[in-house]
Amino acid sequence: MRLPFGDGSIDVELPACSATVAEPRGGEPIDVRTAAEAAIADSDGPALSELATASDTVAIVVTDVTRATPDGELVDLLLSALGSEGITRDQVTVVVGLGLHRPMTDAELESMLGEHAALAVNHDPAETIAAGEVDGVEIECNRRVAAADLVLATGMVEPHQYAGFSGGGKTVAIGAGGESLIRYTHGPDMLSQSGVRLGRIDDNPFRQVVDTAGELCGLEFCINATHGPAGILDVAAGEPRNVVRTLVDSARDALSVEVDGEYDAVIAGVGAPKDANLYQTTRAATYVALGAKNPLREGGRIVIPAELSEGAGEGTGEQRFHTWLSEAESAESLYNRMRTGYAPGAQRAFVVARTLREHDVYITNSEAPDVVDDCLMYARERVEDAVDPGSDVLVVPDALNTLLV
Structure with a gap:
């Protein structure tokens, strides 16, 4: 399968897994x-x-x-x-x-x-x-x-x-x-x-x-x-x-796609411009887990290939997001601390913490694996390294423009 990555794409092979692709109807592009x-x-x-x-x-x-x-x-x-x-x-x-x-x-x-x-x-x-x-x-x-x-x-x-x-x-x-x-x-x-x-x-x-x-x-x-x-x-x-x-x-x-059943893993594609930093990339994880229908079974994971050329991100909001996540001991403790309030921009850390309480998130192929590991998520070199053999996998090639219902 081919997934978006930066301004291009990467090829992913999961021969030991059962994969279902969630592709919306998409519609016809216009001038x-x-x-x-x-x-x-x-x-x-x-x-x-x-x-x-x-x-x-x-x-x-x-x-x-x-x-x-x-x-x-x-x-x-x-x-x-x-x-x-x-x-x-x-x-x-x-x-x-x-x-x-x-x-x-x-x-x-x-x-x-x-x-x-x-x-x-x-x-x-x-x-x-x-x-x-x-x-x-x-x-x-x-x-x-x-x-x-x-x-x-x-x-x-x-x-x-x-x-x-x-x-x-x-x-x-x-x-x-x-x-x-x-x-x-x-x-x-x-x-x-x-x-x-x-x-x-x-x-x-x-x-x-x-x-x-x-x-x-x-x-x-x-x-x-x-x-x-x-x-x-x-x-x-x-x-x-x-x-x-x-x-x-x-x-x-x-953009709507009906999803039946539950999956061990969701592979979520992002691509440019959103995969330039971790702040924007994590939208794919929260869109999957906190949308109209979460397709993951208990303990399921989310895997996102992302370039992360800007690391966590360079803006005020992105830096606040990074500080909260990188200083946290666990998703649960972070969520409970943030329930009392936080500065603008840190809200993405709050919804990521909500997601991480239920599901592990893996970011693959990135230029900033240390940033990923510092932020309660897992960095892997390839998508294949983040999916266990024998998994039932849902592939969402364009996760930020797919509504799972």
Whole structure:
């Protein structure tokens, strides 16, 4: 079998095991530019032409390197549409929604945005302005976003551990927000609520909070995409909540796989850009174990080939994640300690601890085996070294874009 690895793939052979492959229907890839043009022209909610005036200053919040959003195409089309309303480039700032991830490099911005990279600034959570309150929590917003007359966003609607699906208001509220909202939404009280789960947007308190916070930050119009193994599957534009709901329907249809029985091991593929660091890579483990259906039997393990060129990760959140895991004696003790609270970014350590209480996680083929071993997980040179002979194995080639149901 072939699994994603970095920008390429690796071949895995398990001749002594029984293997079942969970591959979603996937859908047919679309031409992003054609679909995005049509989405902007026929938006769900007020048209961009109704929202923009020639004198407006505009902030476009985009996703960062951890998302596979076609931001370059989407920003180019948004700028073209704004230009039709008399808005020039010097009235526009592109804010990279980092949340607590590391800043993007100039080379990465050039690769992502092309000729529009000169308009981009990395979000700094320390440079935020109060925008209102949700559930008694102060909502902070990037100062450039807060100062703009019109706020737009790109986004990727894909399965998300807490929001159900990402995209919509989350790009602005979390990506271009401050630590207060991240602390609240990613804290143990929020993440312990039953409605906060992968693949669910209805009655999901996390989703509700980030949608409201995005509105408080001024977001009026977004253009989002959703994707599957074959590529981008759909694009929608307009009112953010409507856009998310439209693309969730497309994503569920393309990404859901029914799973029968229980397995000794799940091999979960990740690939670039998510397998650059351990923080993002562990999403595959928690998506498997904490999703709608856990396919593992008691004591089953999760095996993930990942490049880990950045080790644990370089951002504030990634470093907090690493500190919690690397200093813990056990998953159980870590989980119990984190139940009392933690700084934003460390939430991934909390959900990883939840997973590790029930299942061992093996990371193979990586450039940072010492980091893996330090973080309560097991490093192995190859996938084959992490699977016991005779195991019943479920292979999920694209674990971050597969909903096991």
